[in-house]
Amino acid sequence: MYDFVIIGGGIVGLSTGMALCDRYPDAKILVIEKESQLAFHQTGNNSGVIHSGIYYKPGSFKAQFCRDGSRSMVEFCQKHQIDHEVCGKVIVATNEQELPRLENLYKRGLENDIAVKRISPEEVREIEPHVSCVGGIRVFSTGIVNYKQVCQKYAELIQQRGGELRLNTKVLKIISQGKNQVLETNQGNFTTRFVINCAGLHSDRIAKLAKLNPQAKIVPFRGEYYELKPEKRYLVKTLIYPVPNPDFPFLGVHFTRMIDNSVHAGPNAVLSLKREGYHKTDFDLRDFAEVITYPGFWKLAAKHADEGIQEIIRSFSKAAFVRSLQALIPEVQADDLIPTHAGVRAQALMNNGSLVDDFLIIQGDNSIHVCNAPSPAATSSLEIGKAIVAKIPQQSHLPSLVA
Structure with missing residues (x-):
């Protein structure tokens, strides 16, 4: 017992x-x-990021637990001598249209009691010399670790x-x-x-x-990544994120320096045809049937049709994936990237099509x-x-x- x-x-x-x-x-x-x-x-397949909590609705469990959790995770790693680094990250606007969303994100960071700072394009390049942007936010508490x-x-x-x-x-x-x-x-x-x-x-x-x-219902979304070749890792010093679309539940492709100094680029977000489907060809009839017959999935797909199509294109077209990355770092070329492991996100979806x-x-x-x-x-x-x-x-x- x-x-x-x-x-x-x-x-x-x-x-x-x-x-x-x-x-x-x-x-x-x-x-x-x-x-x-x-x-x-x-x-075992996540990005290895110690998140700050900047993205989450003030007062939500995610905002509270992430802000407090980033501190307790660092303390835990220090106490038990687990390799980690509080390197911070930059979130950048790549065009003028993204600046209002960047400002809203900055204000949300303040509401969530997170150490954030507006920075100019010149200040961004002092941190990340190869980034192209029109403005940015410095988030100081973001870190990296091997979970x-x-x-x-x-x-x-x-x-x-x-x-x-x-x-x-x-x-x-x-x-x-x-x-x-x-x-x-x-x-x-x-x-x-x-x-x-x-x-x-x-x-x-x-x-x-x-x-x-x-x-x-849990709907699985596969996140696919590329990795920068070792000789190109100099392009990324810490973590570089785009301004997320507030109407879309994913953060967009970004660059993450891992605790082993490798640099991952991604992920996109596509429906997985198997709950544990880490490859494009993975398929499970039960898992697929549960999603395809769930009204909430079709309502979600209709709401985010344009973004969903772009994610699918990035999944099957390396060139399209690279173009998304070049919005952040124009120097990145297709030959600089090699495929690496994917992860699957267990995302709960309501019957009305809204993501939990x-x-x-x-x-x-x-x-x-x-x-x-x-x-x-x-x-x-x-x-x-x-x-x-x-x-x-x-x-x-x-x-x-x-x-």
């Missing part, structure tokens, strides 16, 4: 495990992951405190049994007093196994389900974990340590 079972061994599941260990040091805790390694999907290393440390701390981790363990069924729940898996049954669903790309399906309707634009955490009977936690979930992971544990009804059989 376990006190808590966490479904999902990504960064949110593992941060929740740590938070549980902090609050309930005597609890019996299990984290189960269906893959053969932790942080295999969203966490797989962060997850390894989370897992190590859970085990040091008595928690268990089980890999290659897939949940097939959830059965209520009085006040307890039985998880039927391919590795046997596990009985627990409380379930926490952090299953990412499959979080809506796990919620349904628990007889809950999350009122949203905040973290979505749903409470059930003796369960909590994280049904939308895309970027900036990695940055925010320590704060999300604490927030999830704070939502758990008091476990009367367990002494708790509440900070």
Whole structure:
């Protein structure tokens, strides 16, 4: 019998495990992951950015958790000697029409209590000499890290405190049994007093196994990247972002220097035909059918048809992808770029076609389900974990340590 079972061994599941260990040091805790390694999907394929929180609606969970999470993530990395760097980033307007949106973003940064500064094109080039722009914002708190290393440390701390981790363990069924729940898996049954669903790309399906309707469906979007050849890395010193379209849910292609000094360019954002579809040819009939028959998808597609078509063109045309990058750095040429790994974003979509634009955490009977936690979930992971544990009804059989 376990006190808590966490479904999902990504960064949110593992941060929740740590938070549980902090609050309930005597609890019996299990984290189960269906893959053969932790942080295999969203966490292990993300951009490695410690985000500032500048983009998110003031007062939202994303804004609060990301701002606080960027600080706690840096502190965690410092404490545990994990390679990271608070290098800052620039967000630039490449034409006059983007300047009002840049100004709105600057004001949002101030509203979110983030250290931001307006900078001139000349000041941008002092930071990023190869950028072409008409204005910019300097965001000081943005950083870079390897989130797989962060997850390894989370897992190590859970085990040091008595928690268990089980890999290659897939949940097939959830059965209520009085006040307890039985998880039927391919590795046997596990009985627990409380379930926490952090299953990412499959979080809506796990919620349904628990007889809950999350009122949203996970729609997978693949983000495809190129990498600058080593001899061209000098073109990018830190991180360079365009001004995002506020009506489109993605940030646009950008340049990111990774913690290993490689430089990634991207991503675009295209519908994946498989929830774990990291290649253009990946296809799963069940995943595809769920999306294509979901009214919300067609409403979203109609709303963003022009942007969606451009993303698809960039997916299949390197020349089109390069043109987007040249808006930021005109010197970049197609021969400077080589394909690198893709990621898949688990984005919750409502039936009315609106994207769930905040973290979505749903409470059930003796369960909590994280049904939308895309970027900036990695940055925010320590704060999300604490927030999830704070939502758990008091476990009367367990002494708790509440900070």
